[in-house]
Amino acid sequence: MTIPSVETTIRLIDTGAAAGSTCSPDLATPPWEFDAGTPGYGPGSSMGDVIPAGSPRQGALPERYRTASPEELSARIVEAKQALGDSVVILGHFYQRDEVLRHADFVGDSFQLAQATQSRPDAAAIVFCGVHFMAETADLLSGGDQAVILPNLAAGCSMADMADIDSVTECWEQLEELYGTDADASGRVPVIPVTYMNSSAALKGFCGEHGGIVCTSSNAQAVLEWAFERGQRVLFFPDQHLGRNTAKAMGVPLEAMPMWNPTRPLGGNTRGELDAARVVLWHGFCSVHRRFTVPQIDAARAEHPGVQVIVHPECPMAVVDAADSAGSTDFIAKAIAAAPAGTTFAIGTEINLVNRLAAQHPEHEIFCLDPVICPCSTMYRIHAGYLAWVLEALVGGGEQSAQVLNQITVSPDIARHARVALERMLAARPPASTAPATTLPDQQLVGV
Structure with a gap:
């Protein structure tokens, strides 16, 4: 079909x-x-x-x-x-x-x-x-x-627009005032900035200049491990959900992940909450992945017994917890390709990818968790x-x-520091190294 x-x-x-x-x-x-x-x-x-x-x-x-x-x-x-x-x-x-x-x-x-x-x-x-x-x-x-x-x-x-250089700089200054700048006995600095790839070059430059790094959904855990080796805690922006879901899977307790709201003093937190933090999460999100809900997962399981639910880690924590697995777009594609024929998948990510995966894998039943078609704007x-x-x-x-x-x-002044953060990202590969981008055979795009 x-x-x-x-x-x-x-x-x-x-x-x-x-x-x-x-x-x-x-x-x-x-x-x-x-x-x-x-x-x-x-x-x-x-x-x-x-x-x-x-x-x-x-x-x-x-x-x-x-x-x-x-x-x-x-x-x-x-x-x-x-x-x-x-x-x-x-x-x-x-x-x-x-x-x-x-x-x-x-x-x-x-x-x-x-x-x-x-x-x-x-x-x-x-x-x-x-x-x-x-x-x-x-x-x-x-x-x-x-x-x-x-x-x-x-x-x-x-999502990228939810964190700008002025707001992040103001946050950093408040954190430096709270934490100081001196390293501990093991040489770890008080805080390491980590920006998701979904951010401006200016924020990548900020991370490069302040000893930080860029991450993607493919290598977020490897990047956080890199950051924890060098810092006592992490400032993670702009996507709160990727930061929370990744850190939680690494054993960081939720109470050690306060949210930073840039419109409030100390991000809306107490000094004690920030002092106890392992990961300070920025108040940002992806509007595509925020559409997915636990009731959608419940409905998929009720209508399709045995369905495998896979969602993107930009989804809210409750959705990730309710799913069978969560991972990057590359992770989702590989999981579907490796499954035995006849598997039913409910996928929580952008509809163009879900639709394409359904076309590429007629041996499976694949559908989007959200029944309403709503692509990335x-x-x-x-x-x-x-x-x-x-x-x-x-x-x-x-x-x-x-x-x-x-x-x-x-601009060259931003590029100089941003390249440093990106080079660190490219060196922090996921445990099972993500395959490089590939050509897409025409036969995989039926019905175009």
Whole structure:
């Protein structure tokens, strides 16, 4: 049975041609309609989050891309890629639309794509089909003569926006006043900053400058182990859930993980609570993974006896505890691939990945825990029209010379420290080393 892509399914639901529900009727509207309007994350899981003032905005997409059919856009992308050859490499995150991801040279999670960034040093351009912080990371890790391109500048991340450099710096100053800066008898400093990959380059730079490190969901435990070897405690931002779930699995008690609310003095904690802390958690979260609930797990178990429930560690602790297992997108994909035929899976992560896994593994029954279709708002801002636009600009032709559109660059003063934190991250591999990002065979994307 052919499984249509999420984008196709949303259109079918919108026209009444298919059953089901979405979290917003605006999901059927092309993203350029929102790029021209009021600043926001767009329809999807993050649509209720408040976008910070001054967030990047995308200019108008030329009409020839807005009016082209999906088939025409796909053909134009293929033609542009052939013309560009090895001078361009396209990276695609697991949460992208199938209509975009089918053209990627490397597909993976944020950790794998950070590794893939360094795999093609001869490519003049890296087109990153993901979100803004990922493109920044690619710029940090790529060669100085390589241009990193984000097809839609409005593809940000609401979680990353929940921690800014000013708020984190203020938090750090308060913690230094409380803890001091002197190392203990074993040489461990009072606190080590750890930022999730889902953060700005400025925060990665902050960690690099202050002896800290970056983590992803793939290597969060390895990173925390690295940090505890060097520090008495950890300041973990911006995702509270990944920090809590990872530290709890390592044996850190909940009472040793106070939450830091940047709008309150001492983050809303007492000096005693902070003094006893092992992990200070930032008040941030992923709107995609916050949608998953324990009642959804209960409903899946009631309707599908024997179902295997796997969720992402960005989900709330109660959801992770109720699931059979939790892990990164790469972990989820590998668990499904290794299961005996006929296994039923309920997956708690972004719908594009779940839908794609169901298409790739017809030997299993795979469905999303959340019955309402609600993709990542910001990943969904990347559309095949934008990909065709930036690729054809690189090709040039006629009276139009080749040009780089939507280039993402990190200032040298930030980049210097951020690279240190990222290099530490790349060295802190998970116990069972995460496989590198790979190409995605066309036959794995049926129904696109």
